[in-house]
Amino acid sequence: MIPPMQRILIADDSATIRKMVRASLQALQSAEFLEAGTGLEAIEQLAVAAIHLVVLDLNMPDMHGIEVLRFLRQHQQYRDLPVIVLTTRGDDASRETAVAAGATTYITKPFVPQALAATARTLLAAPKPAASGAGQ
DSSP states (O other): OOOOOEEEEEEOSOHHHHHHHHHHHTTSTTEEEEEESSHHHHHHHHHHSOOSEEEEOSSOSSSOHHHHHHHHHHSGGGTTOOEEEEESOOSHHHHHHHHHHTOSEEEESSOOHHHHHHHHHHHHHSOOOOOOSSOO
């Protein structure tokens, strides 16, 4: 049986980091990638496509990653969406704020590509809660 397509949104203001994340996750089977360079673009991407995992930077123009996280967790259809925060901010306060806002996992840059891929694979394979509303 062919696994269903998994859409991964990579939201980071650095095109280089988005490319590195994509390369790190390329080995995931049946993965399709969408990208956003700002927090607002990330929310726009969520509105037009069913996303299964978000890799989210905190420091972005327009809308900070914490604001994106809070937006996601305030909307029923995104409450259980796994979000990997991938950021240069390694301090405890940033980590605690991100987790409190709804981050599933927190990884600091520079990151180990294999570790990011393993984390993404685990989150994508985790059982999903019963969906309410439209099933995307």
